[in-house]
Amino acid sequence: MSTSNAPTGVCPFSGATGPAETDPPAEPVAAPPISASPGTFAEAPVAGWVTIPDLYNDPFPIYQRMRAESPVHWVPAVNRYMVTSYAACHEIEQDEARFSADENNSLMKRAMGHSMLRKDNPKHQVDRDSYGSTLRPGTIKKHWNQIFASNHAKSLDALIAKGPGADFVWDYAAPYTAENLRLICGFHNATQEDLQRWSQSMIDGTGNYADDPEVWAKSAAASEEVNAAIDEMLPYLAANPDHSLLSGLASLPIPLEAIRANLKMTIGGGLNEPRDVLATTVWALLNHPEQLAAVKSDPKLHAVAFEESVRWVAPIGMYPRETTADVVLEGVHLPKGSRLGVVLGAANRDPRIFEDPESFNIFRPKKPHLGFGGGVHFCAGTWIARAQVAQIAMPALFERIPDLRLDPSSQSIDAGWVFRGLTKMPVTWG
């Protein structure tokens, strides 16, 4: 069956209907199912032209072409189906019965253990509940915000001390978010540099599709270090409780294996993501002076810029799911046991939902993006990320360095697709 015929359809999200188009339309329209008549479906087209190096450099033109062809492709280079339409990604995240998070042969399980991110309910909920109120808005307001503010002041001092030409990511955003995460987790026996090293080593393991033994060795070493740090902290925090995750876990009947895996997942997901959103948001604003001026004159827009940045470049661009049965997803047949990549980075630029989706535009009509995932695995750190980036860091940064700008003598580099962010961002001022 051809995959190019794209009749009208009903968007399961908004209920809107409209004609399908392949170019970004002036008005968002509904997602096209692949087959016209009910009960029929297509096999996923094969995207043999997609390569990992191309995805790493700039996945967005690739996603444009994929979305226009079909909501789902089989991608040999990635060895899984890639789901790129908003409607299909949204359907998956709201239906854990058919789309399981508990993937077989998961690299993440190998690198970090079996965390809540790779469990389905009811097992997932037990782990999730074990995180208590540490990451919830009430605790953030009462407790974390002042800690974030003080960590931020130190990181900003360090950036300023380094002087113009300093790197926004490595001299400021990374140490700031790592120090916040260290305290959120309760690693009073480690440094923020340890957190950065652990995080990157285990993330590299999680993405070690090439099965590089050196990557596995580093990841395993980091994992052992985290185990030792947890073993040391649990009795201490049981006797000296605070607001951290480990402190809450110290008094719960949760198996040590689950504590370790969940903490490793949190170290992986709680550092790079706020770091990358902070850098991407500021980078985008510095590239759009009129939007930056608006944000500076209206503090409420920090939060808007943050959300637009998460939409525009989702820091977690893809996550895995596995089908539990034969399914038809947006008109495409997927056999039971299919390994899927849910490509949030593509869904968030679906022209059927977002007008002019490739542009960073804080003034666009507000619509829900999928950057934090959805359904039962909706990011547990969402409010922590919003607080530390949009509420604490951005206003203080622009207040302290009002003439912050990208260093014209040294190009910034944005890279990645499973995780995407700035890998180099020299800035200047004065």
Add this chain to the structure above:
Amino acid sequence: MPTITFAQSSGATTEITVAEGTSLMRAAVTNSVDGIVGECGGQGMCATCHVYVRPEFTDQLPELSDDEDEMLDCTTAERTDSSRLGCQIKMSPALMNIVVDVPADQV
């Protein structure tokens, strides 16, 4: 079976009949009611299922938990005395014909 009426700020209303035990958020999302997102699938974590419950039904509502209370401070549209999270309201005989107003913004 209980009926939920969702009133939009435009004046349009949608009436939905659901089985007891269904949450207001789930009823809205399943029936594509505009303006109810329900991003977190009903865990009380996202504040995108915010509704204003008409005063005549407030007595019948389940009590506000601490978790719901703090999440209601995070809604995009202004929180009022009538604000609740749709995912925390499960339909029961007491709420037979509940009417809620959908806020203009959820995100």
